[in-house]
Every structure is written in C-alpha cells, then in structure tokens.
Amino acid sequence: MSTTEQRVAVVTGGARGIGAATAVRLAAEGHAVAVIDLDEGACKDTVEKITAAGGRALAVGADVSDEAQVEAAVARVADELGAPTILVNNAGVLRDNLLFKMSASDWDTVMNVHLRGAFLMTRACQKHMVDAGFGRIVNLSSSSALGNRGQVNYSAAKAGLQGFTKTLAKELGKFGITANAVAPGFIATEMTKATAERVGMGFEDFKAAAATQIPVARVGEPDDIANAIAFFTGEAAGFVSGQVLYVAGGPLD
Numbered sequence: 625m626s627t628t629e630q631r632v633a634v635v636t637g638g639a640r641g642i643g644a645a646t647a648v649r650l651a652a653e654g655h656a657v658a659v660i661d662l663d664e665g666a667c668k669d670t671v672e673k674i675t676a677a678g679g680r681a682l683a684v685g686a687d688v689s690d691e692a693q694v695e696a697a698v699a700r701v702a703d704e705l706g707a708p709t710i711l712v713n714n715a716g717v718l719r720d721n722l723l724f725k726m727s728a729s730d731w732d733t734v735m736n737v738h739l740r741g742a743f744l745m746t747r748a749c750q751k752h753m754v755d756a757g758f759g760r761i762v763n764l765s766s767s768s769a770l771g772n773r774g775q776v777n778y779s780a781a782k783a784g785l786q787g788f789t790k791t792l793a794k795e796l797g798k799f800g801i802t803a804n805a806v807a808p809g810f811i812a813t814e815m816t817k818a819t820a821e822r823v824g825m826g827f828e829d830f831k832a833a834a835a836t837q838i839p840v841a842r843v844g845e846p847d848d849i850a851n852a853i854a855f856f857t858g859e860a861a862g863f864v865s866g867q868v869l870y871v872a873g874g875p876l877d
C-alpha cells in the first residue's frame with residue numbers, strides 16, 4: 625500500500641482487460657474501487673482480486689450509455705463506498721467496418737458507449753468531486769484517434785474524447801479537478817483478440833505482427849495502461865491537466 629490518501633474510485637468497463645488492471649492498480653494505491661460493467665456478475669473476478677489483497681471494492685452493473693442506469697450506479701457507489709472523486713472512463717466497444725459497409729447502428733453504438741457514456745458518468749460524478757474540492761478524471765482515448773482504417777466510428781469517438789477531456793480540464797480545474805486522457809496503442813486484451821478473430825488471424829501471430837511495428841518490440845499489456853492512469857489519478861499530478869498521453873511503446877506518426 626502506498627501513502628496516498630484513500631479516495632473512492634470508479635472504473636467503467638472494469639470486468640476485464642485494461643479496466644480490470646486499472647481497478648486492481650487503484651486499489652493497490654489504497655483507494656476503494658467501484659467496478660462498473662454491463663453485467664454485475666462479470667465484475668466478480670476483479671472485485672475478488674481486490675478484496676483478496678485487502679482492498680475494498682464494489683461490483684456495479686450498469687450500461688454507461690443509459691442515463692438512468694448511470695445515475696443509479698453513481699448513487700449506489702456514493703452510498704456504499706463513499707463519494708467518488710476518481711473516475712476512469714474506460715468502457716468501450718468496437719464495431720469496425722469500412723465506411724461503405726458501416727451501419728448507422730454500428731456508428732451509434734460506438735458513439736453511445738464512448739462519448740455519451742463518458743459524458744453521463746462524468747456528469748454524475750463531478751458533483752461529488754466539486755463538493756470534495758478534489759477530482760481526477762481519466763478518459764481512455766486511443767492511437768486510433770489519429771485515424772485508423774476500418775474504424776471511422778471508433779477513431780471519431782476516441783478523438784472526441786480528447787476534446788471532451790480538454791474542455792473538462794478547463795471547466796473543472798478551479799474545483800481541484802484534473803482531466804486527462806490516456807491513448808493506448810496495441811494492448812493485448814479481449815478487444816484485440818476479437819479483432820484478430822475478425823481478420824482471421826491467430827492471436828499470437830496477430831500480436832507478433834503488431835510488435836514488429838512497435839519501437840519497444842512488444843505489444844502492450846493492461847498493466848502498462850493502468851500504470852499511466854495511476855499517475856494521472858495521484859495526488860501529485862494536480863498540476864497536470866488537459867493532457868493526452870499516448871502509451872504505445874513508441875511515438876506515433
């Protein structure tokens with residue numbers, strides 16, 4: 625355990641992947657962590673990992689794109705763990721396709737989970753942060769924000785989250801709240817595994833091919849992103865706000 629003052633953190637999409645690693649990392653920093661995902665039962669593994677290590681965690685089922693569910697989830701967190709003052713907007717989905725084959729519903733789904741979801745979660749949590757005079761918001765962007773074939777919906781959402789982050793930093797700074805974005809490159813999770821399946825490649829081959837394009841010669845792991853998020857959520861990062869940190873094993877073109 626570190627000497628960080630204990631806060632209540634909320635991590636969306638915390639059942640697996642980057643969200644699960646982040647929830648465990650923030651708990652190791654001494655924070656109580658609400659693990660939010662679509663299915664409450666799916667959060668069990670993450671919560672058990674935290675409690676087994678002596679931490680405090682709560683599983684909450686909610687769809688971040690649903691206004692009523694978000695309001696209810698944040699109210700439950702405040703009730704059962706305390707007022708949330710750290711928020712990691714991590715929940716995400718892919719609906720990849722080339723523009724001419726992309727359905728309006730695949731466009732909407734991606735916008736709703738990433739952008740509407742981050743908006744609803746942040747709006748619900750900010751009042752607790754303002755009351756506390758302290759807040760840390762971290763939004764998950766992506767290297768795809770710079771443009772990526774087959775991801776016109778996802779790249780637009782991830783670039784949108786960068787503008788969202790910078791505006792939050794400007795609006796909320798005077799309340800002791802920072803907002804930053806972490807933009808991962810290739811991270812080995814169920815999300816990239818599903819992409820490998822979609823393009824008809826084995827995951828190991830897919831990762832090896834990706835690694836040849838990455839200066840540190842490996843793909844990222846969820847903990848690589850959790851570590852960057854932990855920096856932004858720390859007490860010591862109070863003068864770092866409105867930034868986008870690419871965590872991709874090297875610079876991006």
Ligand SMILES: NC(=O)c1ccc[n+]([C@@H]2O[C@H](COP(=O)([O-])OP(=O)(O)OC[C@H]3O[C@@H](n4cnc5c(N)ncnc54)[C@H](O)[C@@H]3O)[C@@H](O)[C@H]2O)c1
Pocket residue numbers: 636637638639640641642643660661662686687688689713714715716717737741764765766767807808809810811812813814815816
């Ligand atoms: N894996 C990568 O290479 C990579 C790269 C850049 C950015 N990211 C971003 O990082 C974040 C986490 O990605 P990951 O690779 O861990 O993905 P993942 O698919 O392994 O996990 C995403 C989690 O979000 C949850 N989720 C999806 N829709 C939700 C909703 N409406 N409400 C609540 N929860 C919902 C899923 O159930 C899942 O548990 C995402 O925002 C993703 O876009 C990932």
